Amino acid sequence: MNIKALQRAGVLFLVLVLAGGGASLADELKQPTQAEIAQQVVVDDSMKAVMKSFLSAGLTYDSLPEGASGELRAALEYWKGNKDGLKEFAGRLGKLAGSNREELLDMIRSKKLREFAVVALDESASGAFHNVGPDGLKKLVAYSGDALDDAGVRALDLLNRVEDAITATGKVPAHLANDLKTALQQLSPEQIRAARKLLSEKGTKAAVKDYLVKNPGVIGTFVDGVFVLAFDVPALLALNDAEEAAASATGTGFGFAAQTAGTAATAALGGGFLPGLVVSWSSSQVKELVTEMIMLQYDRANAAMKEQWADMELRMNAIRGMLKVDELLKAGKTEAAGDYLAKVERYAVEHSFPNEGIFEKIQDLKSVVAKAEERRAANQVIARARVPYMYGFRLASQGRNLTMARAYVEEALAVLTEAQGSHPELEDRVRQVQGLIAQIDRMIAEAPPLGQATVSGPDSVAPGEVVHFEVSLTGGIPDYRPLDMGGYGLSTGAVFYWQAPAEPGEKTVSFRVKDDKGQIGEVVKSVEVLAVNEEPANEAPPNEEDAKFLHLGQAGRTDIFEITVTAVAKASYWTKDKKEDEEYIVVAVRFVNISNEEESIGANDFQWVDSQGHRNGIEQYSGVKTDESMPDTFGAKTLSPGESFEGSMVYLMPKNMNRVEFHYLKGYSLKPDLQFLFHK
Structure with a gap:
């Protein structure tokens, strides 16, 4: 299969593995x-x-x-x-x-x-260029990277000329259509997608869309609401039967960037997609007729076949009518589809033209219309079951949270079995869901034992400080969950939050982790709770009114910002040399714009006070790398009303300075707007 060709054709789907065809479910859950x-x-x-x-x-x-x-x-x-x-x-x-x-x-x-x-x-x-307007699409066509692209500019010019020609004369000159096809074939895949979207946008104009639908072989046409370039059509015919089944239109498209809900591009997620019942023609049937339209268009351009032009036009009208019926079905307009099909059948009977296969297709379409409403109701049931089924399958395919996966799939099964009495056609979907439950049960039974757990985190902490430790392990059934302590689970272990006791000394901390099957792993770590030492003499002068300062985690407000110092850490890596008695300190701060206007804040607005009472700013070009628990460093940030931001700043301070006074000053103010106090 040519996936790139499918993407060029505007068709988005993933291969669907059905029971009895393709790889087995066990192979999928690898x-x-x-x-x-x-x-x-x-x-x-x-x-x-x-x-x-x-x-x-x-x-x-x-x-x-x-x-x-x-x-x-x-x-x-x-x-x-x-x-x-x-x-x-x-x-x-x-x-x-x-x-x-x-x-x-x-x-x-x-x-x-x-x-x-x-x-x-x-x-x-x-x-898929969601919410990108025409001007944005034009830029995407005309540019390659940051520079204008000659092929893109030419294609854009030709697109505009084609639109003008259709609007002014109702047709596209052959040389212009050929020039456009050549130009489009020279574009990158990204430019092609933008060009197709732009053509689709232009096609919303009645005159342009009418021309493209009636003359599909000139530039392209709309298939199930998706614009298809003419030179993409041969690639569409190369699909094999399994892939055709995956792309069958069910009328219940499930998001994930499908360009038009209910199109032939109904999305599928591997063997995890719970397919709906076809309420209209399959994509292969639609493409067969569209391709015939294109071939007839080519034949009409052949002067040697002039005597057959009238018959070709009559046949094309009948095909257009059947495609219209298919579109009405996909839009859920069953009654309108039946009425329109009756007109198409009457047209085919009243006009004399070579109609090989036309009457057979009309009869097939009549049976589809007859079953459409019933199948649409069944598809609504499948659509409700699809969300928990897909999520359960996704977890199972990763070998994770199998108990949860089973619960989700059972939820899907309950939805289907409840409706099966009214919709016997759901039997195959029920069987598919039951098969997945059986496979999950086998995976749970065959899960390996837990491996050896390891723990990473600080070796020493301040009294009362809350720190986090990460436990890593393998085996069992992830995700893992922390026990006996606050935290959250990961697919590779768990993160624990531990608050140090007030008493100093070496503490042995036990971390217990439980996997999805109930197996428990344990690892211990020795952590030193530091004693609170007297402050060195050369430290910033003690302030007897510490209560007036904002401390770690406390938010202060000005008329514009709410500011919180959220974390302080010593840097472990830097590139700019420093004195032996100095150290780089990283300070994390969170800002919220509480004003009604857009406002800016910068790292230079924050300064620390040394032992002489002098303020000192950020350290530039230190090469400090922040720990993953700290936000990235920043220079300045503009925030909209209500917007928040978190960033870090780097300072160079004396090693023996523990108590740090930290000021926020807007502009060149001598008096700080906010005063913070923290200990390193």
Whole structure:
């Protein structure tokens, strides 16, 4: 199969493995590849980033609804394989925690977070240029990278000339159509997609679309609402039977960047897709007629066949009529489809033309119309079952959370079996779901024992400090869950939050992890709780009114910003030399614009006070790399009203200075707007 050709044709689907055809379900549920493991690590990192942003916004793990970590991971899983999109979606969740916390918590409680992820994914449309206007599409055609592309500029000029020609004269000169085809074939895949989308946008004009539909061989035409370039059509004919089955139109398209709901491009997720029942013609039947239209168009351009032109036009009209019936079925207009089909049949009877195969297709379409309403109702049942089925299959295919996977698939089975009495045609779908449950049960029974757990985290902490440790292990059935302590699970282990006791000394901390099967792994770590020493003499002068300062985690407000110092850490890597008695300190700060206007804030607005009472700014070009638990460094940031941001700043301070006074000053003000106090 030529996947690239399919993408060029605007058809999006994944191969569907049906029972009795292709690979078995057991083959589908295999060990993850290195690439899949790498993708899972990205999801884990995103999970950490989201939880960190929640903590910064004041949402602790204990304050989240029960099952929150599972819901969050489920939502992030939908973006797996789309690294940039995953990072952006994780950022959206973090912003929700700061700006609309109750809405976020409500989505978690009602288990709507996955639906939010699907909506966001559909909005992204993964290269389908969702919400990109005509001007943006023109730029995508004309540019290659950051520079104008000669082929793109020429194609764009020809596109405009074609539109003008159709609007002015009702046709496209042959030389112009040929020039456009040649120009389009010289474009990159990204430019081709933009050009196709632009043609589709132009095709919304009645005159242009009418011309393209009636003359499909000139430039291209619309197939099930998707614009198909003429030179893509041969590639569409190369599909094999299994792939045709996967692309069959069910009228219940399930998002994931399908360009038009209910098209021949109905999306499928490997053997995990629960296909609907065909309520209209399959994509292969539609493409057969469209291809015949194109071939007839070519024949009409042949002067040697002039005597047959009239018959060709009559046959093309009958084909257009059947395609219209198919479109009405896909739009759910069953009654209108039946009425229109009656007109098509009457037209075919009343006109004398070579009609080989036409009457047979009309009769086939009549049987499809007769069953459409009944199958549409069954498809609504399948659509309800599809979401839990697909999620359960996805977990099972990764060998993760098999107990949860089974529960989701059982939920799908309950939906189908409840409706099976009214819709016996659901029998095959019920059998498919039962087969997946049986395979999951085998996987649970054959799961390996847990491997040796390891733990990473700080070796020493301050009294009362809350720190996190990450436990890693293999074996069993991930995801793993923390026991006896706050935290959240990962596919590679678990993250624990531990609060140090007030008493100094060496403490032995036990971390217990439970896998999805109930097996428990344990690892211990010695952590030193530091004593609180007297402050050195050369430290910033003690302030007896410490209560007037804002401390770590406390938010302060000006008229414009709400500012919180969220974390302080010593740098472990740098490139710029420093004195032996100095150290680089990373300070993480969170800002929220509480004003009604767009405002800017910069790292230079934050300074620390030395032992002489002098303020000192950020350290430039230090080469400090922030720990993964700290946000990235920044120079300045412009925030819209209500928008939040978290960033880090690097300072060079004396090693023996423990108590640090930290000021926020806007512009050249001598008096600080906010005063913070923290200990390194």
